[in-house]
Amino acid sequence: MAMPAQGVILPDWPAPANVRACVTTRQLPGHSLPPFERCNLGGRSGDAPDAVAANRASLPGLLGLPSAPLWLRQVHGVDVLDADAGGRSRDADASVTRKPGTVLAVLTADCLPVLFCSADGDAIAAAHAGWRGLAAGVLEATLARLDVGRVHAWIGPAIGARSYEVGTEVRDAFVATDAGADACFVETRPGHWSCDLAALARRRLARAGVESVHGGGFDTFADPRFYSYRRERDTGRFASLVWIAP
Template identity: 55%
Template sequence: MSGATLLYPDWPAPPRVRAAVTTRLGGVSQPPYDSLNLGGHVGDDPAAVASNRRRLGTLIPDLPAEPLWLNQVHGTRCLNADSAQAGTEADAAVTEKPGVVCAVLTADCLPVLLCDRAGSVVGVAHAGWRGLLAGVIESTVTAMHRPGAELLAWLGPAIGPAAFEVGEEVRAAFLVRDPRAATSFRAGAEGKWLCDLYALARQRLAALEVTAVSGGGSCTHEDVRRFYSFRRDGVTGRMASLIWLAPALQRV
């Protein structure tokens, strides 16, 4: 589901699991960051970024708190968001505490939202190709302390398989880890391969017995109006993927 400025995951999550993904629409940043840039590390005016972050409370009226903004490094570290400090170096976060908002920023990399069927734990991972290869999904699932079969996943907007060209070294690295990853690549220009991040994520999730996977249909590179894309634009903003458990006193 989507609105003018937000995407809402279409997945069978329990009612108390809340999630939203921002687009590039609805903020105050000037080009090339126009307009709802939430990334403070990309060269945008800090005042504009701060204003955009404040706008989240208006855009998402039931957002219970300031999101935990991470210092993302394309790694595998997953934090418990209950006690983590903003700006900590990590690429994923989980929480069992209502009212704590986990978040990652992306502009082509794949955001993976996770929850359990009981609605007792949520998490989010920043999964570009480096993070996928290194195991960020695995570290996030491990941190949730639930069997994979009890988890649901939703794959957010990312660069699609028709646009994400990589070198042979990237394909080779995935095949060393799992030969079945070959099905996620198809030949592109000479010496290049088109990489399907969505398919790679689904493979990793399936290996963890997470088979209830939704999403995976929005290409950031193709949709210039709604999405930032680093591969397309170079200097650009960042979108946020947010997930939290509704506070106990909040009507669901």
């Protein structure tokens, strides 16, 4: 797979050889100007539409993709697009495919991207999980639509616990359905907690029966390679991509 020497993250997961994946960063060559500098891929970020379109159009050549990525209109919900069905709205926060050459994509800038593949390499999925979608069950909905036996999951770059302070409503949304989720929150001051999104995702994946979970450890807020909405507000979006090699 042709990849630039810098500008992408490759998942560290035991995916079959025919499953390919990568995460873009702001270090990739691109057309966006500050504060969206270089390779912003988010069409609703406030960046110039022509720059975003040019950045998106450059990805197949830069990354050796077999096709243009399937971009979703993410709404912080739980809808999952079956990319093989065709003719459906792209208002969704996850997608699945069994078709080689289809490139699934989710855009983030602090929210959690999670990539999935079946152990036999016949099916893949990508999910966007902010705290609302995570609490509402977007990962479980993705697994249900993927509908396979053994699954590998990879948790991509998201805001880290040390950088992510939340209020009572966020903690309550998780603890209300899983008392053990309290372990993913540490009180920082009255009514506020640090929130470990990756740990919450691991809990939900484990409860859904996924034993092979990898990744995590990135902090988009602290790592300048990534766009971070909480750090900058006016910022771009990076993409987490997964596909089955044709």
